[in-house]
Amino acid sequence: MATITAQLTVNSDISDYGISINKSMTLTKAGTNQGLERTSGVQRAYLTNLNHVDLIKGGLAGSPVADMTVTGATAAKVYIKYLSDDTSKFVRIGLGNAADGTTQTANNGDGTFFEIGRLYGNEWMIIPWNGASNVGDITVQPSVATTADEAIVEYIVFFE
């Protein structure tokens, strides 16, 4: 059993009272105190066009998490970072399924796409991941990407 720790620190002077978050979590299997013991390893996706594509597919052949057990009773965490020093550029991070092609579509609950949020240059996120087939893929679409100026997205998945 492995011990994986995530430490989040957020500090802000946004108000007179400020905001201070200093929170640590140990990544565990669903409903237990046993640590997650599998990982995709740190991966990098090099995006060379503006296509809307799957970044991480749950439990499918060819996926970095191909051996992930995808059920509603398992736990997984995903960390994603957009590697760019340009804060005017971003990548759309979505939930759904981009496997139907390169067309960004709106969510309708049947396996297409809904935008969670945008990571601008140098921003990152960490979320739990359901990894459900069909509707649980994590998708990405860069605002700027060419073969000469790739959008680089780094990610790692921890799962059971």
Place this chain on the structure above:
Amino acid sequence: MATTTAAITLTSADLLTDALSLSATNTLYKSGSTVGLDQTTGMARAFLTATTVVDIFPQLIEASIAFENKSSWVYICNKSEDETEFITVKICEQVIGKLYAQDFLWMPWSMRESANANNHHGDITVEPSVATGMAIEFTCINEGTEYPTENLATA
């Protein structure tokens, strides 16, 4: 201008053959700029006693034209001490994942409105696994909030 910084450190000494240590820090800016975010809901704490799905940011009008696609950051933490208890976090009714006891998430939020005919908005909702009482903490740090207008109607 406010300055908000966020940092994450992911570590494990025994997951892999070699130690894992990954760190990242960034400043939260308004979309496409280097101007700091200047609005927040503040840190909220809720004690949920039903297994119903609740919208944790009702004061943010997700369909707002002014703030859709702007920069917003969300923190949610399940404060339960029971490792079997979790909250299911959804966006636009799609499950992102489950936060078990003491788990948190930190993510951007586009406040998108679905183009689907069901008129689903990009609400972020949570659903406790038990009705015996679960505490959660959450905040949104953002660049724009369109508050609901006064409504004094009682029916």
